[in-house]
Amino acid sequence: METKYSKVKSALKSKVMDGTYTPHQKISSENELMKEFGVSRHTVRLAIGDLVTTGWLYREQGSGTYCADRSTLNEQQSQNNQKNIAIITTYISDYIFPSIIRGAESCLSQAGYQVSIFSTNNDHGKEREILEKILTQQFDGIIIEPTRSAFSNPNINYYLNLERLSIPYIMINAYYDELEPLSIVMDDEKGGFMQTEHLITLGHTDIVGCFKTDDTQGTKRMKGFLKAHRKHGIPLNPTNIITYNTEEKNTKPTEEIEKLLMSKSNSITGLVCYNDELVIKVLDVLRRRNIKVPGDISIIGYDDSVLAEVSEVKLTSIAHPKSEMGKAAANTIIDLINSKNSKNNEQSQVDSIVYTPEIVYRSSTQDLNRQKLTT
Known part of the structure; x- marks a missing residue:
């Protein structure tokens, strides 16, 4: 458990490091610090004394305690x-x-x-x-x-x-x-656009996009996903956009995709994934439901990670320079x-x-245009 002395000392150091106290700025008085932290004067003086000794603060007799200029140090x-x-x-x-x-x-x-x-x-x-x-x-x-x-x-x-x-x-x-x-x-916006346009040019019109949106990479890839639909005049069903955050990455995306696949109105043929890591999780869902890739659904990943080639389906993916x-x-x-x-x-x-993103083509996407010509 952190002692009162350590708590005061850590808080004062944090105020120096985050710029609350700038070099040569007078810090709060002992009375103010006593009230702020609910501690005794002795505790405040111990904390300040230690920070003066280690060069974080300095005292001026009769004036007060000031933030030291650590840039000199x-x-x-x-x-x-x-x-x-x-x-x-x-x-x-x-x-x-x-x-x-x-x-x-x-x-x-x-x-x-x-x-x-x-x-x-x-x-x-x-x-x-x-x-x-x-x-x-x-x-x-x-x-x-x-x-x-x-x-x-x-x-x-x-x-x-x-x-x-x-x-x-x-x-x-x-x-x-x-x-x-x-x-x-x-250029993650262009990367998301290229993922989506690749499926569209292969004849896919009912495409699900799954994006992690607490990082700008995901929001930009989602923007590219939307832009590709608009460019090609393809209406986008709002339920076909799945977003999630860091805490949800191991559960929400696959749960939402499974719900869509179970829907009676399901006609999904394409899936754009935030990254290859997500694709691997999705493949487990598809395997359980006996859905074939790319025979029943085409998938494209992002990052061209080692996962793109070690899975049973070799993934088409956007290359990351790594x-x-x-x-x-x-x-x-x-x-x-x-x-x-x-x-x-x-x-x-x-x-x-x-x-600039580039696509690495493998076997996880299928050309529906060619399939239509042969039927």
């Missing part, structure tokens, strides 16, 4: 020879993330950087904990995959504090729009660090990267 620490990069992803060992991380790590290691890897599990609270840990240590730069990027992020102040401390960061797979950061992403994205992220963050540390004050141009 960062500059002093950066004089050492160890170079550190943090990589923050939503997951580490799942799905396509190991390939992205390996791509980045190989380039960073060759450039002499020590790499620390963190996972948020797509949780804002965990993201905040990681950002606080990073801000208390010395990192030259950060590669970040945003957490629930489709939602308003409660940790924006931490990123603004990174900028104030001149710690470069870039975002991969998605980005927080309000920050307008350097980013390395796919390792290439990781390498590009590593090279970009190194360029930013070098530009920041340039003694000649030469700022090199570093731009965001948007990958």
Whole structure:
């Protein structure tokens, strides 16, 4: 159980790290802190004393306690020879993330950087904990995959504090729009469009789209799904759009698809999936109901992961750059660090990267036009 002293100390550190207290700003008085945390003056003084000793705060006799300028400390620490990069992803060992991380790590290691890897599990609270840990240590730069990027992020102040401390960061797979950061992403709207148009050109008109919408990748892929229907003049049944969030990903999509398949009015011939991971779960549902792919229903995935070729049905899927994205992220963050540390004050141009999606064709989709010609 966290002690009262630790609670006060942690809260004050958080206010420094999220920018509530800026360098040389006077912090709340002892009386105010006593009321805020419901603790004794002795507890408040212990917490403040420890933070003064460790360089987070400083005192001015007769005036009060102030937030220290930790950017000066960062500059002093950066004089050492160890170079550190943090990589923050939503997951580490799942799905396509190991390939992205390996791509980045190989380039960073060759450039002499020590790499620390963190996972948020797509949780804002965990993201905040990681950002606080990073801000208390010395990192030259950060590669970040945003957490629930489709939602308003409660940790924006931490990123603004990174900028104030001149710690470069870039975002991969998605980005927080309000920050307008350097980013390395796919054109997910076009990818969702291509998934859907592929099925439409094969003669499918009753197509279900299933998208994870707490990340911008999913909302953009859904937008592409809608655009393809509009372009080809195909009416879209609202019940054919299934959305879900991180907590629901192992249950809701397959449950909703099974309901549609059980409906008496079911005439679905095509399924657009948010990613290959979802396709594998859907294949289990279809197998139980003795529905053949692509004979009875065509499916297209996204990411062209290893799952696309290990399943009994080889999946048509949108290719994700994976390792290439990781390498590009590593090279970009190194360029930013070098530009920041340039003694000649030469700022090199570093731009965001948007990958154009491509379809990898396999055997999970069927041409209904050809089938109609032979009957």
